Amino acid sequence: MAPSTFFHIIFSVFVFCLCSSFSDAAYPSNRVSISSPSHLPKLQAEKLIRELNLFPKSSINTAAGNASVSAAPKNIVEKQFSLNPLGDPGLSVQEFGHHAGYYRLPHTQAARMFYLFFESRKSKSEPVVIWLTGGPGCGSEVALFYENGPFHIADNMSLIWNDYGWDKVSNLLFVDQPTGTGFSYTTNEDDVRHDEKGVSNDLYDFLQAFFTEHPQYAKNDFYITGESYAGHYIPAFAARVDQGNKAKEGIRINLKGFAIGNGLTNPEIQYKAYTEYALNMRLIQQSDYDKINNLIPTCEQTIRTCESDGGDACLSSYATCNDIFNSIMQIAGDINYYDIRKKCEGNLCYDFSNMERFLNQKSVKDALGVGNIEFVSCSSTVYEAMLMDWMRNLEVGIPALLEDGIRVLIYAGEYDLICNWLGNSRWVHAMEWSGKKEFGAARTIPFTVDGAEAGQMKSHGPLTFLKVHDAGHMVPMDQPKASLQMLESWMQGKLPLTRTEGSTYPN
Numbered sequence: 001m002a003p004s005t006f007f008h009i010i011f012s013v014f015v016f017c018l019c020s021s022f023s024d025a026a027y028p029s030n031r032v033s034i035s036s037p038s039h040l041p042k043l044q045a046e047k048l049i050r051e052l053n054l055f056p057k058s059s060i061n062t063a064a065g066n067a068s069v070s071a072a073p074k075n076i077v078e079k080q081f082s083l084n085p086l087g088d089p090g091l092s093v094q095e096f097g098h099h100a101g102y103y104r105l106p107h108t109q110a111a112r113m114f115y116l117f118f119e120s121r122k123s124k125s126e127p128v129v130i131w132l133t134g135g136p137g138c139g140s141e142v143a144l145f146y147e148n149g150p151f152h153i154a155d156n157m158s159l160i161w162n163d164y165g166w167d168k169v170s171n172l173l174f175v176d177q178p179t180g181t182g183f184s185y186t187t188n189e190d191d192v193r194h195d196e197k198g199v200s201n202d203l204y205d206f207l208q209a210f211f212t213e214h215p216q217y218a219k220n221d222f223y224i225t226g227e228s229y230a231g232h233y234i235p236a237f238a239a240r241v242d243q244g245n246k247a248k249e250g251i252r253i254n255l256k257g258f259a260i261g262n263g264l265t266n267p268e269i270q271y272k273a274y275t276e277y278a279l280n281m282r283l284i285q286q287s288d289y290d291k292i293n294n295l296i297p298t299c300e301q302t303i304r305t306c307e308s309d310g311g312d313a314c315l316s317s318y319a320t321c322n323d324i325f326n327s328i329m330q331i332a333g334d335i336n337y338y339d340i341r342k343k344c345e346g347n348l349c350y351d352f353s354n355m356e357r358f359l360n361q362k363s364v365k366d367a368l369g370v371g372n373i374e375f376v377s378c379s380s381t382v383y384e385a386m387l388m389d390w391m392r393n394l395e396v397g398i399p400a401l402l403e404d405g406i407r408v409l410i411y412a413g414e415y416d417l418i419c420n421w422l423g424n425s426r427w428v429h430a431m432e433w434s435g436k437k438e439f440g441a442a443r444t445i446p447f448t449v450d451g452a453e454a455g456q457m458k459s460h461g462p463l464t465f466l467k468v469h470d471a472g473h474m475v476p477m478d479q480p481k482a483s484l485q486m487l488e489s490w491m492q493g494k495l496p497l498t499r500t501e502g503s504t505y506p507n
C-alpha cells in the first residue's frame with residue numbers, strides 16, 4: 001500500500017515506477033492519458049525508479065484487440081482451450097473444460113473483459129469461485145500461474161499441474177479487471193474506471209453474462225476471493241451482488257461468502273498498524289517507531305478529508321499516509337515488503353518474468369483467443385486511474401453483508417508487511433456489527449493441516465479471521481496446501497470453529 005518505492009500490493013512497485021519517468025519514452029501513441037489525478041503521484045515517484053523485469057510495452061490495452069472480438073454477434077465470445085499441461089491432474093473422474101473468453105461490458109463504450117474459466121477437477125457441482133488480483137491493475141494471471149490456478153509454468157515454458165489448484169474444489173474463474181488490466185482492453189479511454197462503483201458494476205454485469213452463458217452453474221454456491229487491492233474490490237462487488245439479488249435484477253447469484261487475503265480494506269486502521277508491526281518484527285527500533293508515529297495524525301486527518309471531500313483530497317491522503325510506509329522501508333532496507341523474511345530479489349521482489357514470456361507466445365495467444373494483444377502484467381494507467389479510490393474505507397459495507405448471513409473470511413500471511421495481518425486483524429475487530437462483542441471474545445484456535453498448526457484463527461457466526469503461518473503476501477504461493485484446505489473447509493462451513501461449535505473441524 002505504500003506508494004513509491006513500494007507501494008503496494010502486488011507489483012505496484014513497478015507499476016508506479018512505470019508511470020513516472022518511463023512514460024514518455026516507453027509508451028508511445030497508444031498510451032491513454034488520464035487527465036485529472038496523475039500529476040501528484042507521478043512527481044512522487046520520480047525518485048523511485050528501478051529497472052523492471054515485467055515491463056509492459058504499453059501501459060494499457062486499448063485498441064489492440066481489433067475486429068475479431070468486436071464484431072462478434074454475442075456479448076460473450078468464449079472458447080475451450082488446452083495448453084497440454086504435464087503431470088497428473090489428479091482427482092478427475094470426468095471430463096472437465098478450460099475456457100477463455102471476452103465479454104463486451106455493456107455499460108461502457110467499447111470495453112472487453114478477459115476471463116478464464118476452469119471447471120472443477122472434482123465435480124461441476126462444486127461451488128463457483130471467482131478470484132480477483134489486486135494492483136490495482138494487475139492481471140489475474142499472476143494468481144493463476146503462481147498461486148492457486150490449475151497449473152504452474154516451468155522454466156522451459158511447459159505447464160505443470162498444480163496439486164493444490166483451487167480448481168480441485170471449485171469451478172474457478174479468473175478475470176482481468178478493471179478494464180485495461182491483463183488481456184482486457186478498450187478502444188475508448190472513457191471506459192477506464194476510477195472507483196469501486198464502476199469496478200463492481202462491471203463485475204456484476206460480467207457475472208450475469210457468465211451465468212447466462214453457463215446456466216448449469218448458476219445454482220451452485222458462489223464465492224468471491226482475492227488478494228491485496230482486492231480488499232477494496234471484494235466488499236464492493238459482494239455488496240453489488242447482494243443488492244442485485246435483493247432487487248431481483250437478472251439472474252440470482254447464489255453468493256455464500258467472500259474471502260480477502262492480505263487485503264487493503266480499511267486504510268486508516270491499516271496504515272496506523274504499520275509501525276507496530278514493523279517494531280514487533282524488528283524491522284525498526286523503538287526510536288524509529290516513536291519518530292514515524294508522528295506522521296500518523298496527519299495521515300488520519302487527510303483520510304477524513306478524503307472521506308468527506310473526495311477527489312484531490314484522496315490523492316494527498318495517499319501521498320501523506322504512504323510516508324509512513326516509506327519511512328519504514330528506508331530503515332528496513334532491501335527487504336521484500338511482501339515477505340519480510342526475504343530480500344527483494346531482482347526488480348520486483350519476486351521474479352514473475354516466466355509468465356510474460358509464456359503469455360506472449362503466439363501459440364498461447366492463439367489458444368486463448370486474445371489476438372495480438374500484448375500481455376500487460378500490471379497496468380500503470382489502471383493503477384493511476386484508481387488512486388483516488390486507494391484511501392477509501394471499504395469495511396463500511398461489510399456489516400450489512402454479515403447481517404445477511406454472507407460468510408466473510410479475512411486471512412493474512414504473517415510475514416507480509418504491506419498488507420500485514422496486524423492491520424487486518426485490527427479492522428476486523430473494530431468493525432461494528434451485531435456479533436462484534438462475541439467475535440472479540442472468541443478464543444483464538446489453531447488452524448491445522450495434516451495435524452500441524454498452519455495458522456491461528458478466530459471466528460464468530462459468519463466472520464472468520466485467520467493468520468497463516470510461514471507465508472507472506474501471496475498465501476496460496478507460499479502455503480499451497482494450507483490455502484487449498486482453508487478454501488475447502490471454509491466453503492464447507494467447517495473453518496469457523498468456535499467454542500460453541502465444538503470440534504467440527506476434521507483435523
Ligand SMILES: *[C@@H]1O[C@H](CO)[C@@H](O)[C@H](O)[C@H]1NC(C)=O
Binds near residue numbers: 066067068
Ligand atoms: C484488424 O482487423 C483488420 C480486419 O478487420 C485486419 O485487416 C487487420 O490486420 C487487423 N489488425 C491487427 C493489428 O490485427
Ligand SMILES: *[C@@H]1O[C@H](CO)[C@@H](O)[C@H](O)[C@H]1NC(C)=O
Binds near residue numbers: 156
Ligand atoms: C520442461 O520442464 C518440466 C519440469 O521441469 C519437465 O518435466 C519437462 O520434461 C520439460 N520439457 C522439456 C521439453 O524439456
